[in-house]
Amino acid sequence: MTTSQNELLPGTRRALSHRIAVAQTEGRAPSLVAAVVRGGRTVWQGARTSVEGHGPDEDTQYRIGSITKTFTAVLVLRLRDEGVLNLTDPLEKHLPGTGVGEVTIADLLAHTGGLAAESPAPWWERSPGTLRPELADVLGEEPLRHPVGRRFHYSNPGYTLLGALVEEVRGADWEEVLRREVLEPLALSRTGAHPEAPYADGWAVHPWADVMLPEPAEDLGRMAPAGQLWSTTGDLARFAAFLAKGDDRVLSADSLREMRTPAAPSQAADVASGYAYGLGLELRRCGDRLLVGHSGSLPGFLASLIIDVEEDVAAVVLANCTSGPLPVTVGADLVRIVADAEPRIPEPWRPLRQIDPSVLELAGQWYWGTYGFGLRLTADGLLSLEPLSGIGRRSRFRANGDGTWTGLEGYYAGEVLRAVRRPDGSVDHLDLGSFVFTRQPYDTEASVPGGVDPEGWRGIG
Structure with a gap:
């Protein structure tokens, strides 16, 4: 030193x-x-x-x-x-x-x-x-x-x-x-x-x-x-x-x-x-x-x-x-x-050198029921899951090399995140310790346990 x-x-x-x-x-x-x-x-x-x-x-x-x-x-x-x-x-x-x-x-x-x-x-x-x-x-x-x-x-x-x-x-x-x-x-x-x-x-x-x-x-x-x-x-x-x-x-x-x-x-x-x-x-x-x-x-x-x-x-x-x-x-x-x-000056932002398209496909907005989350792929090669607003469960995930990811902290520490795909290869939902995350709140196109009411969302009246 x-x-x-x-x-x-x-x-x-x-x-x-x-x-x-x-x-x-x-x-x-x-x-x-x-x-x-x-x-x-x-x-x-x-x-x-x-x-x-x-x-x-x-x-x-x-x-x-x-x-x-x-x-x-x-x-x-x-x-x-x-x-x-x-x-x-x-x-x-x-x-x-x-x-x-x-x-x-x-x-x-x-x-x-x-x-x-x-x-x-x-x-x-x-x-x-x-x-x-x-x-x-x-x-x-x-x-x-x-x-x-x-x-x-x-x-x-x-x-x-x-x-x-x-x-x-x-x-x-x-x-x-x-x-x-x-x-x-x-x-x-x-x-x-x-x-x-x-x-x-x-x-x-x-x-x-x-x-x-x-x-x-x-x-x-x-x-x-x-x-x-x-x-x-x-x-x-x-x-x-x-x-x-x-x-x-x-x-x-x-x-x-x-x-x-x-x-x-x-x-x-x-x-x-x-x-x-x-x-x-x-x-x-x-x-x-x-x-x-x-x-x-x-x-x-x-x-x-x-x-x-x-x-x-x-x-x-x-x-x-x-x-x-x-x-x-x-x-x-x-x-x-x-x-x-003398607050710490952060490291300059740098993009990833390489990206797997199947991983990039997972980035973006997801919903656990009606709770909104953002899944971000960061320059250190981790996935970061954070609530879109307010206080909620958040964690970073490290790749396991087999298409799954393991949580590093918080509620999801040690839990496994994986993408569940349809027969055509498209992503149906994310499975995180058995919790289902979908692209839309209770997505009717995804496999949501308990099913989704076929009449969809409605108002009062």
């Missing part, structure tokens, strides 16, 4: 610098570093520090806590894409003997497995991982807090199980698999399970006095897949670009879109706050923006990675304090500053 400080306007850069300065000062953080990504490249970096020593920059490592979970989720999705496992598989099928084998892999990714939020005492973030050498030590005697699959309940032990799953299937240590399959292909050379200089020390800042206390940096052992990693704003900027666009060497854009889709039932408090969880990614509604990414914290460190996919803007914020500034809020503000001050 090429780094440039000259792609944003001076006023935008000053607003970004002002925002992190306020965050570092008011949050009383020993140091705070941030980066903004646009179009897959870092377009701004900022740093503030009040502690003597190495001046933080894009190469300084901070602990990133639960952002580690997103890396672990990527490894699991890779296994699914290779056909090694299905997300609906029970854990027992691939990792027997855990005692919670009925939990599915998807449940673990989405925190719907009902597992406890934390491992049994002592406090795992501030005690050596050697105290929990086995999965049984992580799960404890009563690992479940809720019925499996019924509700969202954030679980650190759940991601420990996913890390163990990766190790079992790959036959190698989680850290080794992560390095080989994600870190090296994406050139994340400053991300790893252990700090390498230059790195920031973790501090606790007294809530009622301007004094600090060093925090221990424990090796989390078995809990590593839930929060062990250290990284930099430079590496996380590259990772953010990958999460937005995909990289077929690691994970496809379609699989990343799946990760960014809500997968856990929201509780009332989550709905009110605009929070949802996908597969290893958090989703937040901030005004009219949908932000995806993950937050992280461990004693001595706070972290956030935020992406506005629609605006193609991402922000990374790292601080070395146990509490203080809110990196998620700061990151969301950095994204907003750029998106508001």
Whole structure:
């Protein structure tokens, strides 16, 4: 990724610098570093520090806590894409003997497995991982807090199980698999399970006095897949670009879109706050923006990675304090500053290079009963179905190569669209998950289930 400080306007850069300065000062953080990504490249970096020593920059490592979970989720999705496992598989099928084998892999990714939020005492973030050498030590005697699959309940032990799953299937240590399959292909050379200089020390800042206390940096052992990693704003900027666009060497854009889709039932408090969880990614509604990414914290460190996919803007914020500034809020503000001050200029319109006449024939106006829809063939080779007016079901569809199309989002996600033709080859209607779409409302010439009254449309009288 090429780094440039000259792609944003001076006023935008000053607003970004002002925002992190306020965050570092008011949050009383020993140091705070941030980066903004646009179009897959870092377009701004900022740093503030009040502690003597190495001046933080894009190469300084901070602990990133639960952002580690997103890396672990990527490894699991890779296994699914290779056909090694299905997300609906029970854990027992691939990792027997855990005692919670009925939990599915998807449940673990989405925190719907009902597992406890934390491992049994002592406090795992501030005690050596050697105290929990086995999965049984992580799960404890009563690992479940809720019925499996019924509700969202954030679980650190759940991601420990996913890390163990990766190790079992790959036959190698989680850290080794992560390095080989994600870190090296994406050139994340400053991300790893252990700090390498230059790195920031973790501090606790007294809530009622301007004094600090060093925090221990424990090796989390078995809990590593839930929060062990250290990284930099430079590496996380590259990772953010990958999460937005995909990289077929690691994970496809379609699989990343799946990760960014809500997968856990929201509780009332989550709905009110605009929070949802996908597969290893958090989703937040901030005004009219949908932000995806993950937050992280461990004693001595706070972290956030935020992406506005629609605006193609991402922000990374790292601080070395146990509490203080809110990196998620700061990151969301950095994204907003750029998106508001310098709205994304859309790509130029380009026509399709080739078109199948039988597909072009499907474009235009269709009716589901009396509801009007438009079916458009777009330059990316997808079909887009949208209501002609008002709010209604909409989705894009990807060709399957056999004359059918599969929905990518919304109500029709995963549903199959196909053209039903008459003996002479003309299109009778579209079948979408058994729903019939006709060229005219209840077209008398089409095969409409239940038939159409032969007297046709009429008025009152």
